[in-house]
Amino acid sequence: IENGGTGANSYDELEDNLELGELAKKDLIRDSLWSGEELSMVNGGTQASFAMHARYNLNLGALSVLDWIGDDQWYGPPLSIENGGTGGNNFDELEDNLELGEMAKQDVIRDAFWSGEELSMENGGTQASFAMHARYNLNLGALSVLDWIGD
Structure with missing residues (x-):
């Protein structure tokens, strides 16, 4: 081993000489193989054993576990147009903020709307x-x- 070899004539001797553990033979690590401390965030982990603690460590808020946000979850001023909202509290404000004309409210365009x-x-x-x-x-x-x- 001192000269760059393994000092072994077989795979078993190689494992013994290099003091290889079970993880050395694995392509990936599953939960069943892991028995150490939580992997630190510095090393790509969440430093947590439970999802709730991981979210806390990653500074994720309550909205991070939702698939969508409805009126019940939204708190604050109307979402700005720049951030994907309409910036309005009601339909009139929406029309004004998005500069919608009369045709935007129609399902079909009739001659009366065309000028x-x-x-x-x-x-x-x-x-x-x-x-x-x-x-x-x-x-x-x-x-x-x-x-x-x-x-």
């Missing part, structure tokens, strides 16, 4: 205010307005 230019064909419109112009823009022929064709 802009004709919607371009690239955006799903016909780029026309009148049916005749729409047919022209869609390159439809005279037959497009007929219900049937006779002899």
Whole structure:
């Protein structure tokens, strides 16, 4: 061993000569193999044997164990827009803070809400205010307005 060898002719002699323990033969350490003190945070542990103590040692609050936060858990001012909230206490404040217009409150857009230019064909419109112009823009022929064709 003094010259960089193991001083052994077998695996058993190697274990004895190098004083290897059970963990030396393992690829990973499971709870059943661990019997020492809690692993310190400096060495990547939580320095705790129980989840509650680990959360305390990591300075985690009560919200850290929740999957979501509802009105019952929230305490404080409205969450700012910058942090993913709306910054509002009610719907009116939400509308103001997010600068929502009338169309934002609608399920569908009707002619009564539309006051802009004709919607371009690239955006799903016909780029026309009148049916005749729409047919022209869609390159439809005279037959497009007929219900049937006779002899």
